[in-house]
Each structure stands twice: as structure tokens, then as C-alpha cells.
Amino acid sequence: MTAASARLLLLGTAGAARRLAGIVAGVAVAVAMLIVLLGTYLHMPDRDERTAWQVLVGERLETSADGTTTAPDPTTDQMLIASRQDYVHGQLVTVTAAAVSPATDVAFPHGLEPLVPGQFYASPAVADMIDHLPADQFADRYGELVGTLPDAMLRGPDERSVLVGAPWETVASNPNARVQPGFDTVGQRYDVTTYRVILAIGSIAMLVPIVLLISIVSQLGAAQRRERLATVRLIGAGRRAVAGLSALEMGAATAAGAVLGVLAALPLRAVASTLSINGAQSFPADLTPSPAWVIATIAGVTVLGAAVAWWQAYRDDVGAPGASRERAEKRVTGWRVTTLGVGLTLFAGSAWVANTSPAASAAAAVVLIASFAVLTFGIIIAGPWLTRAVSSAYGRVAARASAVVAAGRLTRHPRSTFRSVAGLVAAVFIVSVFAGVVSSVRAITVPSEEPGMLSLDVVLAHADAAHADAMVAAARDADGVERVVVGYRPGDPDAAGVVMDAQDARAIGATAVPDAAAVMVDTFAMLWGTSLDVDAQAPVPEPADGTEGLEPAVVMAVTDGSPAAIERARTALDIAGDRSLAPTSRTDAAAGGAADITQELAVLAYIGMAIAIGISALALAVATIAAALERRRTFGLLRLAGMPVAQLRGVVATEAAVPLASTLVASAGLGFLVAWILVITLGNGLEFTWPDGRYWVALVGSTALAALAVAASFGTVRRSTEIDSTRFE
Amino acid sequence: MADALISASGLRKSFGPTAALRGIDLDVARGEVLAVMGPSGSGKSTLIHCLAGVLAPDEGTVTIDGTDLTSLSADARARFRLERIGFVFQFGQLLPDLSARDNVALPLLMGGARRRAAVATADHWLGRLGLADQAGKSPGDMSGGQAQRVAIARALATEPSVVFADEPTGSLDSLSAETVLEAMLEAARESATTVVLITHDARTAAHADREVIVRDGRLSGAAAVAR
Ligand SMILES: Nc1ncnc2c1ncn2[C@@H]1O[C@H](COP(=O)(O)OP(=O)(O)OP(=O)(O)O)[C@@H](O)[C@H]1O
Ligand SMILES: [Mg+2]
Numbered sequence: 025m026t027a028a029s030a031r032l033l034l035l036g037t038a039g040a041a042r043r044l045a046g047i048v049a050g051v052a053v054a055v056a057m058l059i060v061l062l063g064t065y066l067h068m069p070d071r072d073e074r075t076a077w078q079v080l081v082g083e084r085l086e087t088s089a090d091g092t093t094t095a096p097d098p099t100t101d102q103m104l105i106a107s108r109q110d111y112v113h114g115q116l117v118t119v120t121a122a123a124v125s126p127a128t129d130v131a132f133p134h135g136l137e138p139l140v141p142g143q144f145y146a147s148p149a150v151a152d153m154i155d156h157l158p159a160d161q162f163a164d165r166y167g168e169l170v171g172t173l174p175d176a177m178l179r180g181p182d183e184r185s186v187l188v189g190a191p192w193e194t195v196a197s198n199p200n201a202r203v204q205p206g207f208d209t210v211g212q213r214y215d216v217t218t219y220r221v222i223l224a225i226g227s228i229a230m231l232v233p234i235v236l237l238i239s240i241v242s243q244l245g246a247a248q249r250r251e252r253l254a255t256v257r258l259i260g261a262g263r264r265a266v267a268g269l270s271a272l273e274m275g276a277a278t279a280a281g282a283v284l285g286v287l288a289a290l291p292l293r294a295v296a297s298t299l300s301i302n303g304a305q306s307f308p309a310d311l312t313p314s315p316a317w318v319i320a321t322i323a324g325v326t327v328l329g330a331a332v333a334w335w336q337a338y339r340d341d342v343g344a345p346g347a348s349r350e351r352a353e354k355r356v357t358g359w360r361v362t363t364l365g366v367g368l369t370l371f372a373g374s375a376w377v378a379n380t381s382p383a384a385s386a387a388a389a390v391v392l393i394a395s396f397a398v399l400t401f402g403i404i405i406a407g408p409w410l411t412r413a414v415s416s417a418y419g420r421v422a423a424r425a426s427a428v429v430a431a432g433r434l435t436r437h438p439r440s441t442f443r444s445v446a447g448l449v450a451a452v453f454i455v456s457v458f459a460g461v462v463s464s465v466r467a468i469t470v471p472s473e474e475p476g477m478l479s480l481d482v483v484l485a486h487a488d489a490a491h492a493d494a495m496v497a498a499a500r501d502a503d504g505v506e507r508v509v510v511g512y513r514p515g516d517p518d519a520a521g522v523v524m525d526a527q528d529a530r531a532i533g534a535t536a537v538p539d540a541a542a543v544m545v546d547t548f549a550m551l552w553g554t555s556l557d558v559d560a561q562a563p564v565p566e567p568a569d570g571t572e573g574l575e576p577a578v579v580m581a582v583t584d585g586s587p588a589a590i591e592r593a594r595t596a597l598d599i600a601g602d603r604s605l606a607p608t609s610r611t612d613a614a615a616g617g618a619a620d621i622t623q624e625l626a627v628l629a630y631i632g633m634a635i636a637i638g639i640s641a642l643a644l645a646v647a648t649i650a651a652a653l654e655r656r657r658t659f660g661l662l663r664l665a666g667m668p669v670a671q672l673r674g675v676v677a678t679e680a681a682v683p684l685a686s687t688l689v690a691s692a693g694l695g696f697l698v699a700w701i702l703v704i705t706l707g708n709g710l711e712f713t714w715p716d717g718r719y720w721v722a723l724v725g726s727t728a729l730a731a732l733a734v735a736a737s738f739g740t741v742r743r744s745t746e747i748d749s750t751r752f753e
Numbered sequence: 754m755a756d757a758l759i760s761a762s763g764l765r766k767s768f769g770p771t772a773a774l775r776g777i778d779l780d781v782a783r784g785e786v787l788a789v790m791g792p793s794g795s796g797k798s799t800l801i802h803c804l805a806g807v808l809a810p811d812e813g814t815v816t817i818d819g820t821d822l823t824s825l826s827a828d829a830r831a832r833f834r835l836e837r838i839g840f841v842f843q844f845g846q847l848l849p850d851l852s853a854r855d856n857v858a859l860p861l862l863m864g865g866a867r868r869r870a871a872v873a874t875a876d877h878w879l880g881r882l883g884l885a886d887q888a889g890k891s892p893g894d895m896s897g898g899q900a901q902r903v904a905i906a907r908a909l910a911t912e913p914s915v916v917f918a919d920e921p922t923g924s925l926d927s928l929s930a931e932t933v934l935e936a937m938l939e940a941a942r943e944s945a946t947t948v949v950l951i952t953h954d955a956r957t958a959a960h961a962d963r964e965v966i967v968r969d970g971r972l973s974g975a976a977a978v979a980r
Contacts, residue, residue, distance in 0.1 A: 425862035432850035436891075658848050664807055666835025667863050668828065 043248065043646075047241050047274065047329075048281040050642050054234040055285025055325055057635055060296045061227050062321065063311040071179040071310060073210075077133045078120050078185065080105055082204025085196065095196030096203060098125035104192060106201035110606040111594070112162050113587055117150060118183075119166070121190040121198075121603065122207075132187075133207050134174050139189025142167040146186045147178050160502075161591035165598045180304030181297070190603065198604035231328075232400070233447035233639040238278065238329050240444065240643045242270055242336040244650035263338060270337035271330040278329025282322040299627060356438050360409040364402035364694075370395035371698060375705040396457075399698065403453050404446050407687050412438035414686035425667065426674030433651075433675075434682055444647030445684045447640025448726050449691045455633040455722050456695020459715035461702050476562020478550040478610045479533035481585040484578055485597040485607035492576035498600040499581040504589025505596075507531050507582040511547055512574035521546040522577045523568045531582050540567035547578055551610055630718055637726045645733035648676055649740045656744040663745045672745065673738050680734045684727075692723070758783040758914060758947050763813035764803055766796075773799040774810065775970035781915075786938060786948040788961035796970040797951045801917045804949065805838050806830040818914055835864055839908030839946075841918040841937070846904050847892040853879060854888040857907045864911065878906040882936050898929035905937045915947040922957060934960060 082105065085093040095104060104123040109116055124130050124138055132138050136145060144166040146154065151172055154163045163169065166188050173187060195201045246253065253266060297306045313321070374395060378388035412435060419431030434441050442449075473480055487495055492510060499508045509532055511522030521544045529537045529545050537543055546563035579601075581593035590609060597607040652659065659672055703712045757780035766774040773796045781787050789797050802808040804815055806822040807830075815822045817837065822830060840846070847856045857875035862868065879888050882902040892900050901921060908916050921937065922930035938960055941948045950961060958964050966973045 423862075423868045425859055428855055428859065428862060428868075429848060429851065432848060432852075432855060436850045657845065661840075661842075661846050662848075662859075662863075663831070664834070665840060665860055665863075666831045666833070666838075668831060671863065 040245070040248070043241055043244055044273070044277045046642065046646055047238065047277040048284060050237045050241075050639050051234060051278050051281025051325060051329065052284035052288055053635065054231070054639055055282045055321065056288040056292050057632070058227055058231075058321060058325075059286055059289035059313060059318065060292055060311050062317060063293075063313040064296075064301060064306065065227075066313050066317065067306075067310040071304065071306075074176055075179050075183075075185075076209050077177055077187075077207040078107060078118060079208045080107060080200075080202040080204075081208045081210075082202035085199065085201055085203065087199050093197055093199055093201070095192075095201070098123075098192045100125050100127055100129045102203055102205055103128070103130045103207075104190075104195040104201050104203055105207075106190075106195050106198045106604065108200075108604070108606045110165065110598075111608065111612040112153065112157070112591055114611060115153070115184060116612075118185040119188060119606065120185070121188045121195055123190045123192045123195040125192070130206050133209075134176050136171065136173075136187075139170070139187065141189050141191040141194075143170045144168070144186050144188040145171045145173050147173045147183050149182045149184045150186055153184070157591070158588075160595055161588055162595065165595050175307060178304075180301075180306050180310070182300070182305040194603055197602055200604060232450055233636050233643060234325075235328065235332055236443065236447045237639055237643040237646065238274060238332045239336050240647045240650065242274055242333040243340065243440070244646050244653065245270065245273070245333075246337060246340055247650045247654040250654070267334045267338040271334035274333030275326050275330030279322065279326040281329075282325045286318055286322065299631070356408045356412050358409060360406045361402075363398065363405045367395050367398035367402045368694075368697075371399060372701050372705075375701050379705040396698075399694070400450055400453060403450055403687070403691050403694065407442040407446055407449060407683070408438040410687050410690060411442045411683040415682050418682060424671075424674070426671045427678055429662075429675045430678035430682065433679055438683075440647075440651070441679055442683045442687065444644050444651070445640075445680060445687065445730070447643050448637060448684065448730060449687045451633055451636040451640055452688055452723065452726060453691040453695045454636075455630070455719065456692045456715075457698045457702075458630075458633075459719035459722075460696045460699025460712065463713045463715040463719075473533075474562070475533075476535040476550070476564075477533060478547065479582070480610055481583045481590070482532050483581045483583065483590055483593045483597060483607050483609050484547060484551060485580070485594075485601050486605050487576045487579045488602060489575050491601050492579055494600040495579040495597050498596040499579065499593055502581065502589070502592040502596040504584045504586055505581045505593050506584055509580040509582065510571075510576050511545065511578040511580065512571045513577040514544060514568065515574065519544065520548070521563070521566075523571050523574060525571070526565075529565055532580055534565050535562060537565050538567045542568045542570045544568040547580070551608070630722060633722060634725075637722070637729060641726070641729035641733045644680060644730055645736045648680060648734050648737035651679065652676060652737055652741045653744055659741065659745040669742050669745075672741055676737060676741055677734050680730065684730055688727075756783055757781060758785075758818055759804055759949075760816045761804055761813065764800070764810045764815070765812040766799055766803055766808060766810045773970055774803065777813070777967075777970070777972055779804075779965065779972065781947060781949060784942075784945045784947055785963060786941065786950065786961045788958035788964040789949060789951045789967060790953065790955075790958055790964060791967035791973075795967045797967050798919055799970075800967060801919060801949055801951060805840070805915075805917050806834055835860065836911065837914045839911060839913040839916040841901070841904050841908050841916065841921040843920045843923040844897065844900070847900055847907075849892050852889050852891055853884065853895070853903045853906075856892065856903055857910050860907060860911050874910055875906070878910045878940075879903070881940055882906045896929070898925050898933050901925065901933045902936055905933070905940070909940055909944065909946065912944060913946065915949065916941060918948065918950045920951050920953065923953070927956075930954075930957070 085095050087093050096102065105120065107118065107120045110119045111117065122132075122139060123141070126140070128138055130138065139145070146166075146169055151169065154169060157163070166186055173185065175181070178185070257263075257266065293308045293311045296311055297308050299305065370391060374388040374391035378392060381388075415431050415434035415438070419428070419435055422428045422431045478484065485495060487510070496508050496510060499505050507528075509524060509528040511524045511528075514521065514523050523542055523544050526537050526540055526543050529543050532545075532547075533550065534543075534545050543565040544567075545565045549563040579597060581597060583589040583593050594607045594609075601607070659675075662672065663669070700712045759779070759781040761780070762778045764774050764777040764779075765772070777800060779800075789800065791797050799808065803810045803813075804817075806815065806817075806825065809823065809827075813823070817833075820833065822833065825833060847853075848859070851859070854872060854875045857878055858866075858868070858871035861871035861874055866874070876885070876888055879885060882905060884899060884902055884906065887895060887899055887903075892903065895903070901924075905921070908918075916937075918937070922933050925933060934957055938948065940946075948961075950957070952958050
């Protein structure tokens with residue numbers, strides 16, 4: 025028998041078009057996502073390369089014991105550069121200050137004109153903020169806006185950064201400043217491993233449902249042509265030949281889907297570029313892999329599709345007619361849970377090692393991620409066992425005809441019934457882990473007034489003797505400032521804290537202030553907390569001798585708490601100060617934490633999960649239809665004997681609902697367990713917090729999609745069992 | 754026939770251009786065992802599908818126990834089949850995923866019986882067909898003859914008025930065919946169930962009370978060979 029004649033027998037059968045359309049659509053969605061993920065992955069380092077100019081690479085200034093710095097005199101072949109993190113209305117702005125001599129030879133990046141003191145360039149996002157905010161709240165901090173930083177100097181379109189021209193002496197007095205011959209062009213390859221690992225996990229999360237979809241659709245193909253395949257086998261086609269045909273068909277469909285996916289990735293980039301990654305949105309080019317990678321992706325997905333279909337057809341070989349009798353699957357045993365146990369042990373172990381011995385943490389991180397993959401895999405392996413256990417218990421109590429039929433099928437075919445829902449179950453596991461971790465991190469980063477901590481209304485600026493008076497005066501003049509507090513450096517250089525008036529200490533939020541005229545307060549601890557712990561102990565002020573003869577160390581403005589007043593106080597203190605560090609507040613301290621990063625990861629995770637859940641729901645729909653077609657004879661007989669269609673639908677729905685219900689709860693539970701392990705070992709004293717509404721939306725959404733997917737098969741169930749379309753002999 | 758359980762008149766049924774039934778009149782008495790014979794493709798299966806209300810004839814009427822099936826909706830006919838009719842086919846009619854017991858209990862459950870009662874009834878009928886020790890087995894682990902006896906137990910378990918059997922022993926060797934047939938007819942006669950039995954085999958037909966022959970969609974010449 026030639027391949028050509030086999031093709032005639034197999035291809036172009038009823039339902040083939042719809043089945044392949046399902047594959048094309050599913051693959052297209054997944055490949056579109058994959059392409060964008062891949063582009064992001066590949067261009068991750070470019071983003072840092074573009075911001076190389078912000079990196080301080082030169083020699084540090086000489087600093088004497090009392091903190092004063094010595095800088096070289098201005099020359100035409102050198103610059104001084106310093107940077108600081110500024111905040112405005114809760115947004116971080118990266119400020120790079122450059123000082124050059126008037127006739128400098130130092131080239132500014134990308135052909136920008138050298139800046140003179142008082143001028144600055146701003147990124148488009150900052151320029152936009154300047155347009156919308158009064159100058160005394162923001163723009164006054166930097167001077168005169170003379171141009172925009174080009175895209176080639178930004179990590180992403182929403183990056184907030186400014187390049188400020190500063191007087192030589194100002195930067196020279198900044199202990200963090202560097203002397204360098206020009207702006208750096210190499211950049212610092214920041215560690216983007218975490219992001220890359222997450223992107224890799226995201227891609228796997230995308231591939232798992234697509235592999236399941238392909239395998240399920242191949243199964244549907246086999247179900248639709250069972251008789252034909254059996255005939256082809258009888259005529260003499262080998263098992264491999266039949267599998268080869270199936271691979272050919274699926275390869276063509278996945279290739280078409282992959283090409284469509286690449287086309288769909290173009291508009292998808294526009295949406296994806298608005299997502300924040302590593303603190304900035306992306307330029308579309310950052311999400312676009314090179315043509316070679318695109319071709320490799322199409323080829324890889326095609327080969328994967330063909331291989332899965334080949335294996336599926338080879339394993340599920342129907343054999344010649346008569347030879348095939350419906351058999352139960354091989355019995356699944358409790359051993360299947362061991363993978364899960366191994367994964368969990370590895371996971372907890374490596375998390376513990378990463379936590380306790382920093383030296384081994386890099387290796388532990390790799391094991392951590394590997395064991396995460398093992399865990400995900402373990403859920404899919406253990407699923408059939410759990411399905412069988414639950415459904416055989418269910419079969420014993422089942423009372424309705426539809427329940428008895430479904431339980432019989434589930435107990436004897438736990439693998440294939442679980443496979444229909446495996447994608448959803450795995451997606452729910454991953455989303456539960458993310459949700460558990462993310463909500464725990466966020467729990468401490470929403471700042472609130474806490475007794476003993478710096479009041480949220482206070483702006484704190486570092487000061488020295490030379491600037492303190494001007495800072496106090498400027499702060500007093502700012503609208504909305506109610507009190508200005510000065511903290512002095514104590515005589516004992518080892519003492520932690522600053523000395524101030526007891527009344528002042530109370531005004532900035534200190535509690536348990538002793539009955540003394542002057543007290544020593546640890547403003548640093550009041551600002552940052554003594555640890556990342558939610559229940560950080562507020563520092564306890566101690567009595568002090570007085571402020572007489574001490575040098576000012578900090579100036580604090582107590583405002584009326586309005587955002588405008590806070591920004592005005594910040595601007596006033598900044599202009600009058602030494603410009604080495606930006607004035608700050610406890611809100612900034614919180615905003616600068618891990619919260620933003622985790623939040624952006626959460627958004628990415630939820631989007632990825634939404635897509636994985638969508639594809640899994642598609643797979644479930646296909647699997648349900650395949651299962652109905654495979655049994656059209658028995659279903660038809662049941663209808664012949666008088667079973668109402670509603671009860672047949674009940675059978676189909678129960679066969680999806682039981683494995684979903686029995687494994688979904690377990691996988692969500694396991695997800696939270698994993699999140700809890702992560703939080704208590706690596707969370708630096710975080711407390712595990714239950715996830716927010718988005719998680720429950722994701723969970724309810726997947727259940728609703730599953731219900732829809734099952735309902736989508738009802739039409740097929742009815743049509744394929746129509747008495748006129750079934751012949752009984 | 755005054756005490757006819759099934760009464761069909763003027764049945765015609767076509768599938769596209771193929772006229773499968775071309776005007777059949779047939780009465781079957783209560784408790785009668787009727788054998789339907791005829792060459793392949795002559796319309797035997799189509800006839801019993803029409804009699805059982807599985808197919809709606811293009812013309813003619815079918816009445817079972819005073820109920821005119823041709824006037825019922827598809828759902829009502831399904832309900833009627835569930836309560837009043839049993840089927841036995843040549844092979845492959847058992848649900849492979851269910852035990853013999855659950856297979857027999859299934860139509861009872863569909864009719865609203867409780868699980869415990871349905872299982873008890875199923876065991877009773879399996880016992881009557883000599884399968885008491887096979888109740889827990891699944892069809893895949895049974896011989897063809899055993900599986901057919903399970904199918905017969907299922908057809909009889911709802912105590913239907915009539916059982917339609919389409920070559921119930923067609924896939925069995927002659928020895929087990931004989932056993933299965935005897936088991937079925939004995940059980941049917943004990944409960945006074947009417948049986949309409951399609952067969953190609955004259956020896957099988959010899960067990961019937963009466964025999965009709967279908968040719969080209971009509972009952973041919975010696976329509977009623979009474980014994
Ligand atoms: N669903 C259908 N669609 C189209 N034609 C049909 C259908 N059912 C039966 N036929 C045709 O009607 C005629 C009678 O078929 P039927 O199955 O009743 O024959 P039979 O006597 O049971 O044959 P056999 O002994 O081979 O089972 C045949 O020509 C058959 O091809
Ligand atoms: Mg027939």
C-alpha cells in the first residue's frame with residue numbers, strides 16, 4: 025500500500041477541517057505569545073545597554089575621615105558624575121548629574137549638546153510630568169529643560185530619568201561622585217537572571233497546554249476516523265505508516281498555526297509593550313526576535329506538533345478491526361505521587377539552602393527552578409491516580425444513570441480523562457504559587473501610619489552645616505509645610521540617631537519620647553524600619569544632653585500631608601541642599617522596595633495564565649468532543665434504549681467535572697503550600713497572605729471556561745448519537 | 754388478530770432513493786415469539802426499528818399495547834422504549850467501562866430506580882441467565898456468549914412488553930448460540946414477554962412460535978407460517 029493511497033483514505037474525512045482549525049487557532053495564540061516572550065528574553069540585556077550612560081564607572085573621589093571630599097580641578101578631558109533616586113508623587117525618577125568644564129571635550133551620548141549648570145535633559149515621560157505639575161513641585165529641582173533624551177538612551181518608553189548639568193563644586197562635594205573621561209557605553213549587565221528564568225517558566229507554561237492540545241486533537245482525529253484507520257491497518261499499512269500520516273497532518277496544521285501566530289505577534293507587541301518589565305515598558309523592537317529566531321520557533325513548534333501526533337498515533341494504534349477490543353488503561357498506582365513528593369522535598373530543601381547559606385544560593389536557585397518544573401510535572405503525573413481514587417469512590421455512591429456511566433469511564437480511563445483537564449490543573453497550580461507570593465510581598469509595602477515610625481507627612485533631607493540654614497528657610501517658605509525640624513549629629517560618632525527637641529521628635533511621629541528637653545532619635549530606623557518585618561520594632565528615643573554646639577545632620581519638613589505640599593517641601597529642601605541625595609519620605613522607601621517588581625511580575629503572570637487557561641479550555645473542549653465521538657456507538661445505544669439527551673450531557677459533564685474537582689483543589693492547595701515555603705524561607709520575615717480578588721477571578725474564570733468548553737461538546741453529543749445516524753445490527 | 758400486542762399497517766420507509774419497506778402489515782400477539790427472516794438488505798432491521806419506535810415510518814402506523822407510536826414525539830417514543838421495550842443486538846451493546854451488573858442496572862436507573870434496588874434486580878436477572886458469578890466482571894473480560902446473555906438480562910430487566918432481538922446469536926458459534934437463545938426464550942416465556950427475533954438461521958427460527966419472511970421490503974408469500 026502506497027503512502028498516497030493511505031492519504032486518500034485518511035485525509036479529508038468528516039470533521040477534519042474543524043479539528044485542524046482548532047489546532048491552527050490554538051497554536052497561533054501560543055506562538056504569538058512565545059514570539060513576544062522570546063523577543064523580551066533576547067533583548068533583556070539591550071535595555072541595560074541603552075542606559076549605560078547612567079552607570080558610574082570612574083574613580084571615586086578621595087574622602088577624608090570627616091566626610092569631606094577632594095575632587096580634581098576641572099579639565100576639558102574629564103567629567104564628574106553622580107546619580108540619585110528622586111521621587112515625585114510616588115514615582116521614581118533617576119537623576120544623573122554631570123559636571124563638565126565650560127570648554128569640555130567630553131562627548132555627551134548620542135550627540136546631545138553638553139549641559140551647562142542649571143540645564144537638563146528629560147526622558148519623554150518626565151517631560152510629560154513636568155508639563156502637568158507646577159514647577160515648585162517638580163521642575164524647579166532640575167532647572168531649565170533644554171531637550172529630550174532619545175529612545176536610544178532609555179530602557180523603555182515610560183522610563184523616568186533626567187540628565188542634569190551641575191556645577192563642578194556641587195558634584196565635587198558629593199561623596200558618591202566619580203571622575204571619568206566620558207559617559208560609559210558598555211553598561212553594566214545587570215543580573216536579569218530572575219527575569220529570564222521567569223520568562224522561561226512563562227514559555228514552558230505556554231508550551232505545556234499547547235502540547236496537551238496537540239495530543240488531544242490527535243486523539244480526536246483518531247476517534248473521528250477509527251473505522252478508516254482500522255481498515256487501512258487491515259489492508260496492510262504498518263503502525264509506523266499510520267503514525268507518520270498523523271504526524272504529517274499535524275505538522276502541516278501546526279506550521280500554519282505558527283505562521284499565523286508570528287503574524288499575530290506583530291499587533292500583540294503593541295499591547296505587550298505597555299506591560300512593565302524590570303521597571304520599564306518596552307519598545308516594540310525589544311519584543312521582536314530576529315528573523316532567524318522566528319524561523320527557528322516556527323520550525324521547532326512544527327516538529328513538536330508532528331512528534332506529539334506521531335507518538336500519540338503510534339501509542340493509540342487501533343490495529344486491524346476485530347483485533348481491537350476496548351480495554352481498560354493500565355492500572356494507575358499510588359506510586360504516581362512520588363514525583364510530587366520528590367519535587368516538594370527538593371523545592372523545600374533548595375529554598376532552605378538558599379535562605380541559610382548565601383554562598384550556595386546561586387546553585388540552590390537553579391535547583392529551586394528545576395524542582396518547580398518537577399512539581400508541575402508531578403501534578404500531571406499524579407492527576408490520573410487522584411482522578412481514579414476519587415471516581416471509584418464516586419462510583420460506589422453514584423445513584424443516577426449518568427453518574428454510574430461517567431464513574432465507570434473515569435475509573436477505567438483515568439489517564440485520558442485527566443489529560444483533558446491537565447492543562448487547567450497545571451495552570452491553576454502555577455497561578456496559585458504566583459498569587460500566594462505576590463500578595464505576601466505586597467502586604468508590607470503599602471505604607472500606612474504606624475506608631476513610632478516616621479509620619480507619612482514628613483519629608484527628610486540630609487544636611488550639613490553649610491546648607492542647613494538655607495534648607496530650613498526654604499522649607500519654611502514652602503506652602504503646606506507646618507513645621508521644620510532639625511536633627512543634629514550627636515557628639516559620640518558611634519551613636520545611632522540624631523539629637524533633636526523632644527517636641528520635634530513627637531511631631532515627626534516618634535512615640536515613647538522620654539521626659540527631657542532633647543532626645544536622640546534614630547530617624548534612619550524610623551524611615552526604613554529596623555528590618556523588612558511588618559512588625560518592625562519602632563526605635564525608642566533616648567534622653568540627650570541638648571543640641572547646643574552640634575552640627576545639623578538632617579532637616580525634616582512636617583507637611584499638611586497633601587501630595588502637593590510634600591512635593592513642594594521636597595523641591596525646596598532639594599534646591600537648598602547639597603544635591604547629593606534626594607529628600608525622601610517613608611512612602612518613597614516603601615515604593616522603592618520589591619513591591620513594584622513583584623506587582624509587574626504578577627501582572628505578567630496573570631496574563632500568561634489567562635492565555636494558558638484559554639488554551640487549556642480549548643483542549644478540554646476538543647477532548648470532550650473526542651471522548652463523545654469515540655463512544656458514539658455506546659451513547660447511541662443508550663439513546664436507542666431510551667436515555668434522554670439530557671442524561672447523556674450529564675455523563676459528559678460529569679466526566680470533566682470529577683477530575684477537575686478532585687485535582688483542582690489539590691493543585692491550588694499545593695500551589696499555596698509552595699508559595700508559603702517560598703515566603704517563609706526566602707521572604708526575609710514576610711508573612712504569608714492569602715491572594716486578592718484577581719486570583720479568585722482567575723479561578724472562577726477557569727471553572728467557567730471549563731464549563732463552557734464542556735457545553736461546547738453538547739451539540740456533537742446530540743448529533744453523533746442521533747438515531748438516524750447510527751446503525752445498529 | 755384481536756389480542757395483538759403490536760399492530761403495524763401500511764409501513765413504508767425509504768432512505769433517500771432506497772425503499773427499505775414497501776408496505777408491511779403485521780400483528781404480533783401478546784407473549785408470542787416471532788421470527789423474522791429474509792435475505793440481507795431486505796429490510797428486516799428497518800422493520801423492527803419502525804416497530805420499536807426507533808425510526809418513524811414514512812407511511813403507516815404502529816400500535817403497541819394500544820399506544821400509537823407514530824403519533825408520539827421523539828422524546829415520548831424514547832420514554833416509551835425505556836419503559837416498554839428491550840433490545841438485543843448482534844454484539845457490542847454493553848458499556849465496556851461498566852461491570853455486567855451495572856450494565857444490567859443501567860436502564861433501571863435511567864427509569865428512576867434507586868441504585869440498591871436496581872443492583873438487586875440486575876443480580877436477579879443475571880442469575881436467571883446463569884451469570885451469577887460473572888456480575889462483577891466487565892464485558893471485555895467475558896466470552897461472546899456471556900456478553901450476549903448480559904445483554905439479554907439487560908433487555909429483560911425492565912420487564913418490557915416486548916424484546917426486539919436483531920440476530921442476537923449472529924456472532925456466536927452454533928453451540929453457544931443455542932445456549933444463549935434457549936436462555937433468552939426461556940426467560941421471556943416465563944415472564945410472558947413478547948419477542949421479535951431477526952435471524953438468518955432456520956434452526957434458530959425453529960424456536961419461534963411463528964415465522965415471517967421479508968423480501969424487498971415486503972412480507973413475502975407464506976407470511977405466517979404458524980407452528
Ligand atoms: N440509515 C440508513 N441509511 C441509508 N440506507 C439504509 C439505512 N438503513 C438501511 N438502509 C438500507 O435499507 C435497506 C434495508 O436495510 P436493513 O438494514 O433493514 O436490511 P437487513 O434486512 O437488516 O439486512 P441484514 O440482514 O444484512 O442486516 C438496505 O438496502 C440498506 O442499505
Ligand atoms: Mg439487519
